[in-house]
Amino acid sequence: MKIPFISQEELSKIAAEFPTPFHLYDEKGIREKARALNQAFSWNKGFKEYFAVKATPNPTILKILQEENCGVDCATEVELLMSHKLGFTDIMFSSNNTPAEEYRYARQIGAIINLDAYEDIAFLKENAGLPETISLRYNPGGIFALGTDIMDHPEESKFGMTKTQLMQGFKELKAAGVKEFGLHALLASNTVTNDYYPTLAGELFELAVEVKEETGIELSFINLSGGIGVNYLPDQEANDIALIGQKVHQVFDAVLQPAGLGQIKIFTELGRFMLAPHGLLVTRVHHRKKTYRDYVGVDASAVNLLRPAMYGSYHHITNMTNPQGEPEIVDVVGSLCENNDKFAAGRELPHVRVGDLLVIHDTGAHGFSMGYQYNGRLRSAEILYQTNGQAKMIRRAEKPEDYFATLYGFNFEK
Secondary structure, eight states, X not given: OOOOSSOHHHHHHHHHHSOSSEEEEEHHHHHHHHHHHHHHTTTSTTOEEEEEGGGOOOHHHHHHHHHTTOEEEESSHHHHXXXXXXXXXXXXXXXXXXXXXXXXXXXHHTOXXXXXXXXXXXXXXXXXXXXXXXXXXXXXXXXXXXXXXXXXXXXXXXXXXXXXXXXXXXXXXXXXXXXXXXXXXXXXXXXXXXXXXXXHHHHHHHHHHHHHHHHOOOOSEEEOOSOBOOOOSTTSOOOOHHHHHHHHHHHHHHHTTTTTOTTOEEEEOOSHHHHGGGEEEEEEEEEXXXXXXXXXXXXXXXXXXXXXXXXXXXXXXXXXXXXXXXXXXXXXXXXXXXTTXXXXXXXXEXXXXXXXXXXXXXXXXXXXXXXXXXXXXXXXXXXXXXXXXXXXXXXOOOOHXXXXXXXXXXXXXX
């Protein structure tokens, strides 16, 4: 079982004030997670978490993380614009297939540019000039595995450059006057194991030693990126960030310290781990239907949470109104004209009645942010459950006027 961060009584009050569906975020949980991460890596003097804006691009959430000493990782100009407007000075720009104007803006606001491709070096130099600090993204190819478990296939990823390209890139950048260098890699996503980061760190730390030996460059920072996941399944054990930090520390001391590279700063870019468990999609049951299966129709849809429809992802569901109801097997579905608009298929839930409030767990990252407007369904509000127990709207729900705004004047008038 997964236990929601809010009681049925408190949620009912919030749902009476704010129409469902909406995304609800737990401020207390977000702050505690950021503090736990910073504590886990406090042994590294230059440690910095660059929160992945794409996971939860809401200014209020970003300000909370800023107050907890986090920077931001951006992938597009709009994310850069939002972060700069919020006063962030620690900004990482990890993009790919990047337009020249976005590199120029990143340089203008002082973001650290993390180049995805060897070919981007010449492109950046020609179109925006080379900054004094730059990072390169590494892709080792092959298959990434922990023991006998295959975690991912870097060779199939469009991101990063080969080791040969990486070394050549560092040499060219050094010759061109770049003064500080970083290394970045993401070899697997959403890992639910305490061994991913330490294993990745070992590969990157050893590579840093090779970089020093081959190019004479002593890296300023190594960015472990994201990849630490969350336990979407109720029987999975959550990652232990304190243990992960301890294991990375051990590898740091074993590999980098003897090589005279103990000054290297460790960066992370965690989105899912930081926010997913601290968000719920709150939805109300509107219909029941029985054909070859039993269907529970809710007022949320894939517009509000795309992951189950796109990836077949599991998100736990709790019946907040009738938690002790007789168990039944149902499909929980939205109203889109798509058969994959399902939050759960063949799921056992306490008996669900029309009017019941359901919460869909672990939607705090890549939930609202992956939303869209198919069928003219509009994106929902976002609500913050504050540390003082009060609820505050931090993004209003879209209105038809928002949907029509880009159409006025094109055979469609107000």
